[in-house]
Amino acid sequence: xxxxxxxxxxxxxxxxxxxxxxxxxxxxxxxxxxxxxxxxxxxxxxxxxxxxxxxxxxxxxxxxxxxxxxxxxxxxxxxxxxxxxxxxxxxxxxxxxxxxxxxxxxxxxxxxxxxxxxxxxxxxxxxxxxxxxxxxxxxxxxxxxxxxxxxxxxxxxxxxxxxxxxxxxxxxxxxxxxxxxxxxxxxxxxxxxxxxxxxxxxxxxxxxxxxxxxxxxxxxxxxxxxxxxxxxxxxxxxxxxxxxxxxxxxxxxxxxxxxxxxxxxxxxxxxxxxxxxxxxxxxxxxxxxxxxxxxxxxxxxxxxxxxxxxxxxxxxxxxxxxxx
Amino acid sequence: xxxxxxxxxxxxxxxxxxxxxxxxxxxxxxxxxxxxxxxxxxxxxxxxxxxxxxxxxxxxxxxxxxxxxxxxxxxxxxxxxxxxxxxxxxxxxxxxxxxxxxxxxxxxxxxxxxxxxxxxxxxxxxxxxxxxxxxxxxxxxxxxxxxxxxxxxxxxxxxxxxxxxxxxxxxxxxxxxxxxxxxxxxxxxxxxxxxxxxxxxxxxxxxxxx
Numbered sequence: 001x002x003x004x005x006x007x008x009x010x011x012x013x014x015x016x017x018x019x020x021x022x023x024x025x026x027x028x029x030x031x032x033x034x035x036x037x038x039x040x041x042x043x044x045x046x047x048x049x050x051x052x053x054x055x056x057x058x059x060x061x062x063x064x065x066x067x068x069x070x071x072x073x074x075x076x077x078x079x080x081x082x083x084x085x086x087x088x089x090x091x092x093x094x095x096x097x098x099x100x101x102x103x104x105x106x107x108x109x110x111x112x113x114x115x116x117x118x119x120x121x122x123x124x125x126x127x128x129x130x131x132x133x134x135x136x137x138x139x140x141x142x143x144x145x146x147x148x149x150x151x152x153x154x155x156x157x158x159x160x161x162x163x164x165x166x167x168x169x170x171x172x173x174x175x176x177x178x179x180x181x182x183x184x185x186x187x188x189x190x191x192x193x194x195x196x197x198x199x200x201x202x203x204x205x206x207x208x209x210x211x212x213x214x215x216x217x218x219x220x221x222x223x224x225x226x227x228x229x230x231x232x233x234x235x236x237x238x239x240x241x242x243x244x245x246x247x248x249x250x251x252x253x254x255x256x257x258x259x260x261x262x263x264x265x266x267x268x269x270x271x272x273x274x275x276x277x278x279x280x281x282x283x284x285x286x287x288x289x290x291x292x293x294x295x296x297x298x299x300x301x302x303x304x305x306x307x308x309x310x311x312x313x314x315x316x317x318x319x320x321x322x323x324x
Numbered sequence: 325x326x327x328x329x330x331x332x333x334x335x336x337x338x339x340x341x342x343x344x345x346x347x348x349x350x351x352x353x354x355x356x357x358x359x360x361x362x363x364x365x366x367x368x369x370x371x372x373x374x375x376x377x378x379x380x381x382x383x384x385x386x387x388x389x390x391x392x393x394x395x396x397x398x399x400x401x402x403x404x405x406x407x408x409x410x411x412x413x414x415x416x417x418x419x420x421x422x423x424x425x426x427x428x429x430x431x432x433x434x435x436x437x438x439x440x441x442x443x444x445x446x447x448x449x450x451x452x453x454x455x456x457x458x459x460x461x462x463x464x465x466x467x468x469x470x471x472x473x474x475x476x477x478x479x480x481x482x483x484x485x486x487x488x489x490x491x492x493x494x495x496x497x498x499x500x501x502x503x504x505x506x507x508x509x510x511x512x513x514x515x516x517x518x519x520x521x522x523x524x525x526x527x528x529x530x531x532x533x534x
Contacts, residue, residue, distance in 0.1 A: 114401060114402070117380060117383065117402070118384065157514075159513055159514075161513070187405070187406050187407040187408075188406040188407075188408060188512070189406075189407045189408065189409075190408060190409055190523065190527070191409050191410035192407075192410070215408075216520065218513070218516070219516075257513075277510050277513050277514070278510075279510070279514045281385070281510065282383070282384055282385025282386075282508055282510055282511075283385075283404075283509075283510065284510070
């Protein structure tokens with residue numbers, strides 16, 4: 001091709017050079033950085049290259065096709081950074097101590113998305129990982145940072161939605177059909193839940209009642225309290241009360257809602273999960289959760305919690321809302 | 325306002341009847357002629373689109389609700405929507421179909437399969453642990469075996485009359501299909517009252533009919 005043709009030819013995977021909203025992106029970044037620093041999070045620079053086997057060992061259903069990859073010097077397959085949690089976890093394991101640690105990150109992840117659907121293969125993320133601060137104190141620290149930064153973002157009508165992986169895992173155990181439950185709950189499928197309950201007559205009446213309601217069990221604290229009052233199973237109660245206790249200790253409560261049919265978007269989530277929605281973004285703008293068993297894979301039994309902010313979604317929402 | 329994307333064609337007619345039975349205002353749909361977008365007294369905005377485009381609009385949050393066949397949901401690789409309700413209309417099924425001698429014939433090498441749904445076909449044969457060559461056709465898939473290009477087809481079967489007219493028969497049923505009500509995940513968080521009002525009324529009508 002002639003050199004001048006490259007004025008308009010760019011690879012399908014590329015978004016070209018972006019000039020729009022770059023200043024706003026940096027402003028959001030600065031805002032986040034200031035808050036992360038205030039809470040003593042150490043900013044990390046995470047490598048772009050990782051062995052693909054690292055990801056495959058952590059995620060049992062890792063979709064390799066979505067990664068950008070090549071064969072490295074040593075003959076092993078290398079993936080471009082697919083997320084930040086795993087490289088940061090690897091860094092923590094390489095340390096000899098098991099101390100509390102606070103890390104933050106800013107950068108892009110690279111995932112092959114569908115073509116011709118208006119999606120980006122490079123998405124800009126920021127986030128934090130809080131390691132070895134277990135239970136509610138850890139949850140509260142992360143949620144407080146979240147509330148703090150949302151307050152400063154110039155986005156209105158946000159919803160911070162909490163869910164429980166422990167609750168979800170208990171339901172999987174009680175029904176004995178995790179696969180089906182994910183299929184139904186991740187789609188809030190009323191018709192399929194009806195069929196599932198009818199086909200599983202051996203389940204207790206209480207459980208059937210809960211399952212039938214579950215696809216629509218999202219809403220404010222009164223919804224959660226109502227379900228707590230009606231539940232008897234010990235582990236279900238425990239998981240819901242954990243959510244309640246986390247809620248009790250959050251300073252700013254008005255934008256908090258719950259979704260009991262929330263399915264773990266990452267298989268390593270163990271307890272609290274959360275998402276932030278804006279009416280101006282078709283996808284969540286923040287996603288996070290507690291993953292107390294992830295680090296066990298690396299033979300360090302420490303609890304951890306983290307969250308990632310999808311900066312592209314945040315910028316789009318800011319733009320649509322007219323805040324840019 | 326709730327924006328509802330409807331798959332054009334037969335699904336559109338079924339949905340029109342369901343919404344009418346729910347007591348919703350459907351007059352603007354009756355008189356829409358070639359308009360692609362109409363507003364109703366219930367503060368709904370209906371848009372009419374091709375099935376896969378309904379999913380694209382849901383994906384981008386440009387429509388809150390969508391009405392689309394299960395066949396489209398299964399074939400499309402976008403997965404991040406709520407599938408709220410089986411509307412129990414537009415019932416048909418995916419099947420493997422071929423000439424009757426398919427069952428006993430010994431094939432040298434890979435079978436050739438014509439289909440409009442390569443993902444469904446790929447999944448079916450990988451579940452059967454069979455390696456086949458899939459050839460995508462855009463319509464009248466039956467032509468694959470008829471002109472001798474492929475050994476079988478994977479397609480939607482409603483009445484089976486096209487198969488029969490061309491000497492083909494269903495070798496195996498793969499999965500059931502019907503029309504589904506889907507939503508964008510964020511829309512459901514912000515418009516749950518409006519959306520569940522529609523869901524409840526539709527659900528009542530569906531139950532009365534079945």
